[in-house]
Amino acid sequence: MTAAFNFEVKATDGKARGGVITTPRGQIRTPAFMPVGTAGTVKAMLPDSVAATGADIILGNTYHLMLRPTAERIDRLGGLHRFMNWRGPILTDSGGFQVMSLAELRKLTEDGVTFKSHVDGSRHTLTPERSMEIQRLLGSDIVMCFDECPALPATDDEVARAMRLSMRWAERSRAAFGDRPGHALFGIMQGGVTRELREESAEALKSIGFDGYAVGGLAVGEGQEAMFGVLDYAPDCLPADKPRYLMGVGKPDDIVGAVARGIDMMDCVLPTRSGRTGQVFTRRGVVNIKNARHADDPRPLDEECACPACRHYSRAYLHHVFRAQEIISSMLLTWHNLHYYQDLMAGMRAAIAEGRFADWQATFHAARAEGDIAPL
Numbered sequence: 267m268t269a270a271f272n273f274e275v276k277a278t279d280g281k282a283r284g285g286v287i288t289t290p291r292g293q294i295r296t297p298a299f300m301p302v303g304t305a306g307t308v309k310a311m312l313p314d315s316v317a318a319t320g321a322d323i324i325l326g327n328t329y330h331l332m333l334r335p336t337a338e339r340i341d342r343l344g345g346l347h348r349f350m351n352w353r354g355p356i357l358t359d360s361g362g363f364q365v366m367s368l369a370e371l372r373k374l375t376e377d378g379v380t381f382k383s384h385v386d387g388s389r390h391t392l393t394p395e396r397s398m399e400i401q402r403l404l405g406s407d408i409v410m411c412f413d414e415c416p417a418l419p420a421t422d423d424e425v426a427r428a429m430r431l432s433m434r435w436a437e438r439s440r441a442a443f444g445d446r447p448g449h450a451l452f453g454i455m456q457g458g459v460t461r462e463l464r465e466e467s468a469e470a471l472k473s474i475g476f477d478g479y480a481v482g483g484l485a486v487g488e489g490q491e492a493m494f495g496v497l498d499y500a501p502d503c504l505p506a507d508k509p510r511y512l513m514g515v516g517k518p519d520d521i522v523g524a525v526a527r528g529i530d531m532m533d534c535v536l537p538t539r540s541g542r543t544g545q546v547f548t549r550r551g552v553v554n555i556k557n558a559r560h561a562d563d564p565r566p567l568d569e570e571c572a573c574p575a576c577r578h579y580s581r582a583y584l585h586h587v588f589r590a591q592e593i594i595s596s597m598l599l600t601w602h603n604l605h606y607y608q609d610l611m612a613g614m615r616a617a618i619a620e621g622r623f624a625d626w627q628a629t630f631h632a633a634r635a636e637g638d639i640a641p642l
């Protein structure tokens with residue numbers, strides 16, 4: 267294993283960038299979409315199947331894993347990669363966002379957050395130092411700073427206070443992370459939808475110095491227009507030679523718009539969660555497989571998709587197993603959705619490399635405007 271963590275921009279087209287992140291566990295082609303493996307599994311998928319869709323990296327959740335089965339237990343069992351049998355790189359979040367959104371009875375201080383577990387009501391404390399320790403025990407390749415993302419709606423004062431606290435925590439995260447060759451620590455920009463706060467946050471992070479930079483605090487209900495408004499300038503505030511990660515995004519058109527604005531990495535539960543609720547992403551937009559019009563349809567979800575759900579099964583079958591609540595429904599629809607997302611990323615990477623990203627975007631939007639195939 268080499269010890270280096272490295273990012274190389276190989277092509278740019280407008281603000282869009284194509285590149286490669288090199289880690290000791292393998293390369294990540296960017297722009298990259300990271301499937302979410304919340305609790306040590308990408309739900310309804312085997313790790314080899316996740317890799318077969320084209321994913322180079324997955325995400326794990328500190329909050330969930332620290333509560334169950336605990337980071338210490340995963341460490342004793344050889345780390346998260348071995349525990350869940352995923353050989354590629356893993357990025358872990360810091361727990362900050364999910365403590366704010368999932369945990370009960372939070373108490374926020376300068377030191378960190380004390381909260382009650384949503385699993386069994388037990389009491390826990392997360393600090394920047396503890397978050398770094400947990401992510402080290404998990405064996406994460408890309409570690410995220412511990413931050414506070416205020417719940418919306420929030421006043422400008424609340425957003426500013428949370429951002430400045432997050433910057434002090436970023437400094438503590440950096441110190442606690444220490445020097446770990448082959449592992450990366452990413453800082454997280456906060457500041458809501460206020461440009462001055464975003465710029466202040468970017469300056470604070472750059473003066474600390476990180477291996478990559480995330481744009482946090484978006485996709486939390488502000489809407490696509492406001493999110494794109496921030497992304498019109500936020501990536502430009504971050505170092506051009508480091509990866510830029512937009513956290514928790516998103517729908518396919520969010521992802522395309524983010525890449526067009528200079529984002530290199532994204533993650534979202536949408537393709538996996540939607541796979542379990544019968545929402546299917548296709549080139550022509552979202553298909554609801556539970557709809558009765560699919561009951562007699564012998565055609566695949568998407569005739570151009572090479573995933574097992576599209577190669578071997580009809581819409582009628584997928585409709586049937588969804589209605590019958592068969593486990594294979596979640597498996598096939600999740601596989602298709604992840605395959606669609608990875609095809610989307612591969613298409614953008616090729617277009618950026620060949621300098622035709624604007625044309626690619628036009629084709630992407632035109633296919634969606636056509637809508638799903640006509641009913642039989």
Ligand SMILES: [Zn+2]
Pocket residue numbers: 567568571572573574575576577602603605
């Ligand atoms: Zn498919």
